[in-house]
Amino acid sequence: MSLCLCGEILPFTQLQTELDARKAQGLLRSRRTLTTPQSPHIVVDGQPYLAFCSNDYLGLANHPQLIAALQQGVQQWGVGAGAAHLVSGHFSAHHQLEQQLAAFVGKPAALLFSTGYMANLGVVQALVGKGDTVFADKLNHASLNDAMLLSRAETKRYRHGDMEQLAHLLGQTKIGRKLIITDAVFSMDGDIAPLRELLALCEQHDAWLYVDDAHGFGVLGEQGRGALAHFGIMSQRIIYMATLSKAAGVSGAFVAAEQVVINTLVNHAHSYVYTTATPPALSVALSQSLQLIAQGDGLRMHLQRLIAQLRKGLSDLPWQLMVSGTAIQPLLIGENRQALQLSEGLRARGIWVAAIRPPTVPQGTARLRITLSAAHSAQDVDQLIGALHELAC
Numbered sequence: 219m220s221l222c223l224c225g226e227i228l229p230f231t232q233l234q235t236e237l238d239a240r241k242a243q244g245l246l247r248s249r250r251t252l253t254t255p256q257s258p259h260i261v262v263d264g265q266p267y268l269a270f271c272s273n274d275y276l277g278l279a280n281h282p283q284l285i286a287a288l289q290q291g292v293q294q295w296g297v298g299a300g301a302a303h304l305v306s307g308h309f310s311a312h313h314q315l316e317q318q319l320a321a322f323v324g325k326p327a328a329l330l331f332s333t334g335y336m337a338n339l340g341v342v343q344a345l346v347g348k349g350d351t352v353f354a355d356k357l358n359h360a361s362l363n364d365a366m367l368l369s370r371a372e373t374k375r376y377r378h379g380d381m382e383q384l385a386h387l388l389g390q391t392k393i394g395r396k397l398i399i400t401d402a403v404f405s406m407d408g409d410i411a412p413l414r415e416l417l418a419l420c421e422q423h424d425a426w427l428y429v430d431d432a433h434g435f436g437v438l439g440e441q442g443r444g445a446l447a448h449f450g451i452m453s454q455r456i457i458y459m460a461t462l463s464k465a466a467g468v469s470g471a472f473v474a475a476e477q478v479v480i481n482t483l484v485n486h487a488h489s490y491v492y493t494t495a496t497p498p499a500l501s502v503a504l505s506q507s508l509q510l511i512a513q514g515d516g517l518r519m520h521l522q523r524l525i526a527q528l529r530k531g532l533s534d535l536p537w538q539l540m541v542s543g544t545a546i547q548p549l550l551i552g553e554n555r556q557a558l559q560l561s562e563g564l565r566a567r568g569i570w571v572a573a574i575r576p577p578t579v580p581q582g583t584a585r586l587r588i589t590l591s592a593a594h595s596a597q598d599v600d601q602l603i604g605a606l607h608e609l610a611c
């Protein structure tokens with residue numbers, strides 16, 4: 219048995235000092251372990267909780283029909299894909315799902331990725347490079363920020379939702395390809411990007427629009443078709459991405475666009491080419507999930523009612539809910555330690571809501587990120603409202 223004398227090895231001491239500094243600022247992160255499936259009612263480290271922090275917006279992550287579909291998929295396809303898509307890992311289960319997804323969001327073609335994070339890295343890196351420019355909302359998801367850096371394109375970040383500043387930046391850029399990238403629903407704020415205005419700017423400046431609809435797909439628009447359906451917009455200039463790990467309840471992501479874009483990704487997106495395909499059984503489960511999403515108007519209506527109930531119930535607190543009509547309902551607290559204290563106060567009352575702190579959100583805007591799911595009941599939401607009022611006293 220070897221003993222790690224971490225204290226005596228300089229690089230380890232440095233790491234520990236950095237972690238200690240984080241802790242002193244109320245920024246140290248750690249994990250808690252669930253021992254039950256994802257749902258509003260979970261057991262964490264042996265304690266039962268009512269949880270408001272998953273992205274399982276339709277309550278599909280543990281749905282009996284998806285469990286059955288995955289089991290059937292494993293029976294048919296086994297467990298692993300065994301190779302990358304371009305070698306021998308592209309199965310008809312993947313292929314069918316891609317066609318279903320493209321049709322569902324109204325695009326000619328779609329491509330599956332292993333995760334949303336990898337889709338973002340791959341798309342931006344494949345479509346732009348040195349000499350090109352990426353324009354990005356300052357509150358975009360971390361994976362989009364990483365994608366810009368990886369692409370080596372010039373990056374210009376505009377203030378959240380500021381179309382005037384974006385127009386100005388676009389006007390300054392005379393050479394190279396232009397790609398605007400944005401979250402459709404901002405993951406830590408819950409507000410929706412002005413996609414119509416963004417598309418108009420793209421047309422004016424001959425740019426592409428890359429829309430990351432991680433939190434809109436399955437939730438927004440007719441039949442849950444996502445943010446583009448929500449606004450009723452369609453354009454060849456839009457490259458659409460959604461994760462299959464949030465409302466869809468499984469894992470993975472897809473990009474939907476013109477065929478020439480998809481062909482480019484197949485050839486140039488490193489996070490597509492140099493990785494093993496997802497297990498084909500997941501695609502079987504996802505085809506079933508897509509059906510549940512399309513038939514899920516009842517779930518989405520229930521979710522909307524819960525959102526309205528929460529906003530009404532929390533309107534008289536000393537802290538304000540941010541402006542959001544989506545399932546992401548952040549309660550703005552401000553100071554890191556107070557956000558943590560509130561999160562701990564809820565936990566003591568058997569309720570789990572994550573405190574989100576910098577660098578995930580800007581300094582001074584620590585918040586409780588409350589997320590609602592169609593799997594919550596009105597009583598669940600009342601319990602949260604009651605607990606927050608107790609903590610406000």
Ligand SMILES: *Cc1c(COP(=O)(O)O)cnc(C)c1O
Pocket residue numbers: 333334335336338359361401405430432433461462463470471
């Ligand atoms: C969650 C998320 C991702 C990453 O998706 P994964 O499938 O979890 O890797 C990308 N973009 C946004 C806006 C997200 O919220």
